[in-house]
Amino acid sequence: MSFRATILTLYPEMFPGHLGTSLAGKAMERGQWSLDTVQIRDFATDRHRTVDDTPAGGGAGMVLKPDVLGRAIDHASENDNRPRLLMSPRGKPLTQKRVRELADGDGVIIVCGRFEGVDQRVIEGRGLEEVSIGDYILSGGEPAALILLDAIVRILPGVMGNDLSGLHESFEGGLLEHPHYTRPQIWESREIPAILTSGNHAAIAKWQREQAEQLTRERRPDLLDKRSSK
Ligand code: SAH
Secondary structure, eight states, rough: OOOOEEEEESSSGGSSSSGGGGHHHHHHHHEEEEEEEEEGGGGOOSTTTOEOOOOTTTSSSOOEEEHHHHHHHHHTTOOOOOOEEEEEEEEEEEOEEEEEEEOOOOOOOOOOOTTTOOOHHHHHHHHEEEEEEESSOSSSSSHHHHHHHHHHHHHSSSTSSSGGGGGGSTTTSSSOOOOOOOOOEEEEEEEEEEGGOOOOOHHHHHHHHHHHHHHHHHHHHHHHHHTTTT
């Protein structure tokens, strides 16, 4: 069964966005994954098709209504065991590990928040897993959902031309990746490190490993701490 993503959003026209092009788009055409959208507004019942209301307790902005969103989620997840995610800056920061777990499953149901966010009761009542893509605030969950899906789709079996390249990326081994070079041999008087053109594969692997460790020490010591505490 191929990977299936269902997106709940007020802006279905934002999908598939960039995922309709390049490798992800071709994989979609080949049927290796699929995406459908659910317009949350279709589940409003009043004449004005209202989806939001003012926050209880006062304050700025509006909140997505639990009744409308709850119906949209129930519609999307009928007879369905896919994980239900809510894109949210309060969520657990997304990691390559979680991306891999999700890519190993049947698919995802993703709720895109808007306004100030969604009513807490629908998060609890429908068991939504909150996922953050970083410590900054977007205007809506849609770009976050596209990023999450991008990360998932590129590692689905057969999506990337060279399946091996997915295994050597930054984070996969808990390290940032070593630097890359390609021809010309000399560019603006900068040379490709000699070891990379030596043909000595063991020495090259050792150099790449050392570079990865050094880079990670300098830029992301937190990743090394996580590795040693595993
Ligand atoms: N008032 C909220 C922010 C709402 S932003 C707060 O301070 O926590 C509106 C919507 O954008 C959110 O409901 C969420 O779906 C999405 N969003 C914003 N930033 C995000 C992030 N860093 N990661 C994932 N989703 C995000």
